[in-house]
Amino acid sequence: MNWLNNYVRPKIRSLVGAKSDVPENLWLQCPSCEQMLFHRDLEANLNVCSNCGHHMRLPARRRLDTLFDDGAYTEIELPDNVADPLKFRDRKRYTDRLKDSRSSTGRQDAIIVAHGTVGGQKAVIAVFDFLFMGGSMGIAVGNGIVAGAQLAVLQEAAFIVIPSSGGARMQEGILSLMQMPRTTIAVQQVKEAGLPYIVLLADPTTGGVSASFAMLGDIAVAEPGAIIGFAGARVIEETIREKLPEGFQRAEYLLEHGMIDMVVPRHDLPESLGRVIGLLGQKSSGAEIIPVTAATAAPDADSGGDGAAPAD
Amino acid sequence: MADTPVHAFLDFEKTIAELEGKIEELRHLNDGGDVSIVDEVERLQTRVNRELTQIYSNLTAWQKVQVARHPARPHCLDYVSALVSDFTPLAGDRTYAEDHAIIGGLGRINGQSVVVIGQEKGHDTESRVKHNFGMARPEGYRKAQRLMELADRFGLPVVTLVDTAGAYPGIGAEERGQAEAIARSIEVCLNLRVPIVSLVIGEGGSGGAIAIAVADQVLMMEHAVYSVISPEGCASILWRDGKFATDAANALKLTAQDLLQLGVIDEIVSEPVGAAHRGGDRAIRAAGKAIAEALSDLCGTDGAVLRQNRRKKFLKMGDTAGI
Numbered sequence: 001m002n003w004l005n006n007y008v009r010p011k012i013r014s015l016v017g018a019k020s021d022v023p024e025n026l027w028l029q030c031p032s033c034e035q036m037l038f039h040r041d042l043e044a045n046l047n048v049c050s051n052c053g054h055h056m057r058l059p060a061r062r063r064l065d066t067l068f069d070d071g072a073y074t075e076i077e078l079p080d081n082v083a084d085p086l087k088f089r090d091r092k093r094y095t096d097r098l099k100d101s102r103s104s105t106g107r108q109d110a111i112i113v114a115h116g117t118v119g120g121q122k123a124v125i126a127v128f129d130f131l132f133m134g135g136s137m138g139i140a141v142g143n144g145i146v147a148g149a150q151l152a153v154l155q156e157a158a159f160i161v162i163p164s165s166g167g168a169r170m171q172e173g174i175l176s177l178m179q180m181p182r183t184t185i186a187v188q189q190v191k192e193a194g195l196p197y198i199v200l201l202a203d204p205t206t207g208g209v210s211a212s213f214a215m216l217g218d219i220a221v222a223e224p225g226a227i228i229g230f231a232g233a234r235v236i237e238e239t240i241r242e243k244l245p246e247g248f249q250r251a252e253y254l255l256e257h258g259m260i261d262m263v264v265p266r267h268d269l270p271e272s273l274g275r276v277i278g279l280l281g282q283k284s285s286g287a288e289i290i291p292v293t294a295a296t297a298a299p300d301a302d303s304g305g306d307g308a309a310p311a312d
Numbered sequence: 313m314a315d316t317p318v319h320a321f322l323d324f325e326k327t328i329a330e331l332e333g334k335i336e337e338l339r340h341l342n343d344g345g346d347v348s349i350v351d352e353v354e355r356l357q358t359r360v361n362r363e364l365t366q367i368y369s370n371l372t373a374w375q376k377v378q379v380a381r382h383p384a385r386p387h388c389l390d391y392v393s394a395l396v397s398d399f400t401p402l403a404g405d406r407t408y409a410e411d412h413a414i415i416g417g418l419g420r421i422n423g424q425s426v427v428v429i430g431q432e433k434g435h436d437t438e439s440r441v442k443h444n445f446g447m448a449r450p451e452g453y454r455k456a457q458r459l460m461e462l463a464d465r466f467g468l469p470v471v472t473l474v475d476t477a478g479a480y481p482g483i484g485a486e487e488r489g490q491a492e493a494i495a496r497s498i499e500v501c502l503n504l505r506v507p508i509v510s511l512v513i514g515e516g517g518s519g520g521a522i523a524i525a526v527a528d529q530v531l532m533m534e535h536a537v538y539s540v541i542s543p544e545g546c547a548s549i550l551w552r553d554g555k556f557a558t559d560a561a562n563a564l565k566l567t568a569q570d571l572l573q574l575g576v577i578d579e580i581v582s583e584p585v586g587a588a589h590r591g592g593d594r595a596i597r598a599a600g601k602a603i604a605e606a607l608s609d610l611c612g613t614d615g616a617v618l619r620q621n622r623r624k625k626f627l628k629m630g631d632t633a634g635i
Contacts, residue, residue: 081630085574086565090550139630146627168518168540170550173564174576177518177540178629181526184498185623208540210491211479211519216499230491230519231481235545239481249486257487 030054032225046266055224055266057203060112060129063162067125067270073116078108078147081139086173094171101132110135110165111144115151119274121281122157124148128164128202128209135165137209138172142179145213149186158196158277159187163214167207180212187213196280198273201228201251201260219276220260221269222251228260322378324367328586331360364586371535373561373570377543379535380514381477384589386596387446388415388430388473391513394593395600396421396428402462404455408488411452413444413480414524416459421471422604424611427463429456429524430473433514446515447480450493453523457493457500460508467615469507469607472524477542479520494523501526502623505615509606511581511599512536512568513588528622529606530576532568533595534583538576539566576629579606 027036032054042049046066047056058066065071088094102108110132115124126148128135145161152159168176190197199217203226211230222228229249237244247253251263264272321329335356342349371379379385392399396419403410416429431448434440456472463470479490501508501524510527516538532538541549543561548554571577581602584591610618 085630086563088563090546090556090560090563091552142630170541170546170564172630173540174538174566174571174574175630177522178576178626180495180519180522181498181502181626182629184495185502185627188499188502188623206491208519211494211523212498213495215489215492215495228491229486230479230494231486236481236483236486240483242483244483248483257489259489259492 031056048266053224053265055203055226057130057164058266059131060127060164063127063202064112064114064125066266067118067160067273068114068116068123069118069120069270073114073125075112075114076147076151078111078113078140079143081143084171085139085175086171088171088173090171097133097171105129105132107132109138109140109144111141113144113148113151115155115157118158118160118270119278121274121277122155123160123273123277124152124155124157125160125162127162130164130204133169135163135209136167136169136176137165137179137183138169138176139179141165141169142182145179145183146186149190152190152195153193156193156195158198158281159190160198160200160273161187161213161217162200162202163205163209164202165205165207165209167209177208180208183213184216187216191218196277198276200269200273201226203227206230206232206249215259218280220262221272221276222254222260222263223269224251224263224265226251228254320383322375322382324371324375324378327363328360328367331356331363335360361585364590368535368586371567372558373537373564373567374543374558376535376567377515377537377557377561379587379589380537382587382589383435384592385514386588386592387435388432388475388513390592391473391511391596391599392419392428392430394596395603396426399428402455402459405451405458407451407454409449409451411444411449411455412442413446413448413476414452414456415443416455418468421600421607424607425466425468426607427459427468427470428473429459429470430513431476431520431524433475444480446476447478448476448520449480449482449485450488450490453479453490453493453497456524457497460497460500460504463506464504467506469509469611470504470527471603471607472508472510472527474510474512474516474521474525474538475514476517476520477515478517479523494519497523498526502626503619504622505619507607507610507613507618508622509603509610511603512538512577513599517542526622526626528610528618528625529578531579531581531599531602531606532571532577533581533588533599534568535587536568537561537566538568538571539564 030049033052035051047058064073084094110129113126126144187197196218198219199214201222205214205228227249254260255263335353338349338353399419401417415432419428431446432443433446434443460470508527509529510525512532514536518540543557544554546560547556568580581599584594588595
């Protein structure tokens with residue numbers, strides 16, 4: 001590296017014309033082991049480094065292709081919402097940012113909802129697209145979670161959410177914060193219908209997303225190495241002025257601290273998720289037994305918070 | 313007229329500072345009760361009030377942020393000691409620790425037994441450190457959950473007082489599941505079959521605030537702010553420079569007036585002329601009245617209906633607001 005590399009080359013490149021017909025990045029370097037990987041091999045290996053097993057982010061659509069049985073699923077249309085409710089503008093208009101993300105990703109917002117089967121079990125999957133404004137959660141993403149949850153209830157299917165998000169979408173201000181209770185209600189509906197709610201925490205899951213529906217799964221699964229936490233590492237470092245411990249906020253670290261159930265490599269996810277849903281989903285016998293025992297128990301279940309235990 | 317002397321003037325209060333300085337000087341001179349000086353003081357005082365009314369009815373969003381964070385503004389414990397009789401603090405999350413950033417306990421408001429939960433920032437160095445500047449760790453949110461569940465079991469309404477820059481960002485807080493603690497706290501709010509009323513008294517800082525503010529009635533003091541991120545944080549991310557906090561504050565729509573319009577809060581509680589840091593007692597009294605009214609509106613309603621209505625209300629957030 002010298003000043004020539006830094007300053008002259010970009011100019012020459014712009015003179016020649018920046019775009020070439022040869023696709024860029026035929027070879028990608030693994031950010032973990034620095035091995036050069038051929039892009040087709042990497043893609044075939046679900047964006048997992050064949051050398052060190054490092055999990056790179058997987059595009060939302062690929063997620064659905066690999067998780068649903070035989071890659072078969074039906075995507076649902078999400079309701080429209082008010083775009084840019086605050087008329088937000090920073091250095092750029094929010095509407096322009098939305099436009100850019102829409103044209104680069106080809107979708108309306110940062111979430112896709114689809115239904116199909118996983119391991120032979122009915123499932124609705126809501127997956128975040130990190131490429132769409134960092135997977136940030138605004139009203140549209142809230143709509144996705146709500147619609148997905150309601151579809152799961154309707155179909156008596158398991159609900160799987162795969163966040164990959166920096167948190168709330170600042171450009172929607174307080175209304176993005178309000179998606180935290182909103183999405184929590186959505187997953188409560190799934191839980192109260194007696195259906196499995198499974199969260200697959202993908203890199204990264206932080207901020208308002210982790211502090212709402214993402215941490216409320218009946219089962220919390222994470223991908224290896226995924227960053228999962230509330231506050232960003234930089235904010236923490238600036239606050240405490242200390243170096244963060246090795247592996248801080250990584251999936252394995254959370255597993256060790258009791259915050260998630262399991263860390264599952266990407267290749268094993270379809271089998272693991274299918275098995276978990278299957279194990280939780282055999283509720284037909286359970287559902288019949290429970291009312292019988294409830295009827296014989298003390299009839300205080302619905303006293304509405306009166307709570308006063310009968311004195312002796 | 314000021315209830316409490318204000319020593320820390322905000323940058324937009326320069327004229328007030330000058331006028332009050334003059335008044336102070338004149339009062340000092342006038343030991344003998346000179347009539348002309350008394351008149352002059354009165355005249356100046358009227359001007360102060362006029363200026364204050366003028367300034368405070370036209371605050372910008374960034375100025376509101378400064379007012380909401382004013383050190384002399386009444387904090388949670390000021391509200392509790394004025395409004396809650398028989399206050400009986402309850403401590404601990406039964407899992408790890410007692411977090412002084414969130415205070416909570418039993419007490420009575422207008423004779424009605426309630427559970428009170430709130431974030432306390434502290435008023436001097438010692439108490440600020442004790443209360444961690446109002447920034448709770450997971451233990452604080454787990455204590456809040458425990459107290460809300462206690463309220464639910466005994467049929468007591470819950471009153472929460474929100475005043476935090478946000479949940480504490482620290483290694484321990486992350487290790488012990490800050491995100492989970494906040495998420496669960498939101499869930500517990502939504503499960504309650506008793507009334508829950510929240511009042512944002514100063515700063516409603518993001519997830520740390522919403523954790524205890526998913527309420528049937530969300531009230532907000534006139535000069536309080538409530539936002540998804542601090543203006544400084546927003547500026548440093550979107551403008552790549554914290555100096556644009558003023559612009560960020562504007563863009564975020566974080567004032568009580570904006571939030572009422574967006575349908576995120578239900579009512580604004582008026583503050584006296586010159587804001588709550590000048591008239592703490594009057595601000596607290598107005599808050600007390602608003603809380604009592606909200607409680608009496610909600611108390612007759614069946615628990616299941618309360619819960620259902622609360623869920624409906626928050627399920628709609630963003631769906632219809634802001635059009």
